[in-house]
Structures are given as structure tokens and as C-alpha cells.
Amino acid sequence: xxxxxxxxxxxxxxxxxxxxxxxxxxxxxxxxxxxxxxxxxxxxxxxxxxxxxxxxxxxxxxxxxxxxxxxxxxxxxxxxxxxxxxxxxxxxxxxxxxxxxxxxxxxxxxxxxxxxxxxxxxxxxxxxxxxxxxxxxxxxxxxxxxxxxxxxxxxxxxxxxxxxxxxxxxxxxxxxxxxxxxxxxxxxxxxxxxxxxxxxxxxxxxxxxxxxxxxxxxxxxxxxxxxxxxxxxxxxxxxxxxxxxxxxxxxxxxxxxxxxxxxxxxxxxxxxxxxxxxxxxxxxxxxxxxxxxxxxxxxxxxxxxxxxxxxxxxxxxxxxxxxx
Numbered sequence: 001x002x003x004x005x006x007x008x009x010x011x012x013x014x015x016x017x018x019x020x021x022x023x024x025x026x027x028x029x030x031x032x033x034x035x036x037x038x039x040x041x042x043x044x045x046x047x048x049x050x051x052x053x054x055x056x057x058x059x060x061x062x063x064x065x066x067x068x069x070x071x072x073x074x075x076x077x078x079x080x081x082x083x084x085x086x087x088x089x090x091x092x093x094x095x096x097x098x099x100x101x102x103x104x105x106x107x108x109x110x111x112x113x114x115x116x117x118x119x120x121x122x123x124x125x126x127x128x129x130x131x132x133x134x135x136x137x138x139x140x141x142x143x144x145x146x147x148x149x150x151x152x153x154x155x156x157x158x159x160x161x162x163x164x165x166x167x168x169x170x171x172x173x174x175x176x177x178x179x180x181x182x183x184x185x186x187x188x189x190x191x192x193x194x195x196x197x198x199x200x201x202x203x204x205x206x207x208x209x210x211x212x213x214x215x216x217x218x219x220x221x222x223x224x225x226x227x228x229x230x231x232x233x234x235x236x237x238x239x240x241x242x243x244x245x246x247x248x249x250x251x252x253x254x255x256x257x258x259x260x261x262x263x264x265x266x267x268x269x270x271x272x273x274x275x276x277x278x279x280x281x282x283x284x285x286x287x288x289x290x291x292x293x294x295x296x297x298x299x300x301x302x303x304x305x306x307x308x309x310x311x312x313x314x315x316x317x318x319x320x321x322x323x324x
Contacts, residue, residue: 006157008095009088011131012113012121016040020050020076027057027075039110041119042079049119050076051083053109080109088115096132099125146191147198149214155221158211159290162223165282169229169314172278172297173201173236175218176305180260180270185247193247193273194218200243204236227283229314237310240275248272276304279314 016030020042031037031054042050052075060078061070070078084102086095099111110122142153150158162168175181175197182190198214205212205222212222224232245253252258257269278300280293287293300313 006091006093006135007088007161008086008090008092008111008113008123008128009115009120011092011127012088012123013127015110015112015119015122017043017119018075020044020079021074022076023071024057024061024073024075024078025071027052028061028071031057038124039122041112041122042076043119044076044081048081049083049085049112049114050079050081051109051112052079056080080106083109083112085112085114088113088120092128092131092135095123096128099128144214144216147195147214149198149202149212149220151214152216155213155215156290158213158223159293162293163287163290165225167226167282169224169227169279169281170293170297171205171222171224171229171233172215172280172301173220173222174276174301175273176276177271177273178218180258181247181273184252184258184260184270189247193244196243196247197240197275200239201236204232204239227281229279229281230312233277233279233312233314236277237275237312241310244273271308274308275310276301277312278304279312281315284315 016034016037018027018030018040022042027040030040037054039051039053042052044050057075057078061067084095084098084106086098095111100107102109108125110124111128112122113120139150139154142151143149144151159170162170175193178190178193181193194217197218198220201220201222202212205224209225210222212220214220222232248258252272255269257271259267260270261267278297280287280296280300285296287296300315303313304311
């Protein structure tokens with residue numbers, strides 16, 4: 001199955017680069033030898049990048065005195081000194097918004113892409129818009145049907161990208177005792193609880209530097225590009241403990257349990273549903289593969305399950321605990 005391309009660097013193509021002092025007659029020859037070339041990058045003396053589009057070039061030299069005026073001058077004086085320049089890690093959908101917000105005369109200019117301190121290439125507006133349409137089509141296919149959040153295929157892609165980050169925190173979030181809730185209150189009410197939980201967690205974790213997805217059932221995941229997860233996790237637990245009160249009958253809330261069947265098949269009083277967050281970071285350990293992250297999360301989740309009530313375990317250490 002084809003991998004979902006989401007970063008602008010993945011669709012960037014090489015683009016010719018000339019020095020700002022290059023004469024326009026040399027640029028004219030370059031465009032003539034490459035009739036499909038839409039534009040080229042200009043390397044400025046201060047280390048910045050400018051852009052010379054074919055259409056703008058010939059519009060300027062095509063005026064009455066333009067050929068005589070410009071052909072012996074450096075191309076830098078004609079170029080766009082402030083083109084749209086984005087990092088290769090930026091999302092295709094985000095770049096498309098930036099591109100469409102440019103002045104009207106620049107709407108169809110190339111988007112320059114940088115990475116690692118140098119120019120990586122460029123993307124045409126046509127390719128950008130086609131890629132956006134493809135991303136949206138694929139993402140619609142890969143969204144969880146219950147919550148509309150990114151599902152397993154997108155989650156897998158994001159996890160693979162995570163390994164390249166200098167800092168990351170992967171939060172595996174699930175609802176303990178959810179099966180018993182479903183048994184006692186019905187699947188429809190259970191789905192409503194999952195949707196409400198998804199909306200709550202999405203509002204907390206779906207930020208500019210965070211990815212939030214729905215693995216399936218009562219399992220969610222958040223990927224942070226840093227190690228500052230404590231405040232968000234504490235807020236998630238606090239807000240969830242308030243939210244779940246709306247999904248229980250008063251008598252169940254009073255006794256703090258519901259009558260049902262536990263995981264061993266025997267009936268009795270089952271604790272109210274709670275939120276467990278298992279946090280894996282690269283703060284003190286390097287991870288080579290996503291499988292290693294998943295294995296570590298499974299180990300931490302076992303510790304979460306051993307504690308009644310909503311809880312956060314981070315890298316094996318208890319970060320927060322709150323019960324109703």
C-alpha cells in the first residue's frame with residue numbers, strides 16, 4: 001500500500017539555483033534550454049533565497065525597453081526577494097493555505113522548500129493542490145468512523161516520523177473498565193462516551209506541536225514534539241473525571257461502581273470507567289524502531305491497569321493519579 005505523503009519535503013523537486021549576480025542574458029539562455037522550467041531559485045549574498053519565475057522574467061524584459069535595460073543586469077534585481085519558503089517538515093495542507101494567502105500576483109509562484117540549513121527544492125502550485133486533494137482523500141479513508149479522528153494508517157505514519165525528532169512523548173490513552181460500562185449501559189451509550197472522550201482529548205492534545213489520533217475502541221494516542229506532557233495529562237484526567245459523571249446514573253455514582261461482569265467472567269461491582277495514560281519518551285532512552293516504543297508502552301500500560309482510578313505513568317514512573 002502506498003505511503004501517505006503529508007510533508008511538503010516529500011513532494012519537493014530539484015530546482016536550478018543561480019547566484020544573484022548572474023546576468024539576465026544567462027538566465028534567458030537557461031529558460032530557453034529548459035522550456036518546461038517554471039522558475040529558478042536565486043542564491044543571495046546574505047544567504048537568503050529569492051525566486052525568479054519564467055513568466056515574470058519575460059514580462060519584464062518583454063516591455064518596450066526591457067530587453068536593452070535588463071539583459072546585461074544581474075537577475076537579483078528582478079527577482080522576488082521574499083518568496084514563500086517553508087521547511088521540508090511542514091504539512092502539505094498547511095503549506096497550501098500559506099500559498100493561497102499570497103498576493104494575487106504571486107499565487108502561482110513556486111514554493112521553495114528548505115531543510116538542514118539549505119534549499120531542498122521547490123513545489124509547483126499544481127502539484128501542491130493535487131497533493132492536498134490526495135491527502136484529504138486518503139485521510140478521509142483512514143479516519144476512525146466513530147470519532148472522525150486519524151486512524152491506524154495515519155498513526156503509523158506519524159509514529160515513524162516521530163523517531164526522527166530530537167524530543168518526543170508518545171501518550172497511549174485508554175479507558176479502563178469500558179467493557180463493563182458497555183455491558184451495563186449499552187453500546188449506543190458507550191459510543192457516546194467514546195465520542196465525548198475523543199472531543200475532550202482532542203481539544204487538549206490536538207495542538208500545533210501535537211498529533212492526536214484514535215487507535216480504535218477506547219484507545220487513543222497523542223504524539224508530542226517535546227517532553228512537557230505533565231500539564232496536559234493532568235488536565236485530561238481532571239476534565240475526564242468531570243465528563244464521565246454525565247454518563248452514569250446517580251446511584252452508580254454514589255456507590256462508585258456498577259453491577260457487571262469483570263474480565264474474569266464473574267459478576268459483581270465494577271469500578272467506574274477511568275482514564276489511563278502511558279507515556280513513552282526519549283528523554284532517557286533512544287528508540288530505534290516503533291516496535292520498541294510499542295513494547296515499552298505495553299509494559300507501562302500494565303502498571304496503569306494495576307492501579308484503580310485515572311492515572312498517568314511516564315517512562316515507568318507515576319506522574320499523576322486521580323480517582324473519583
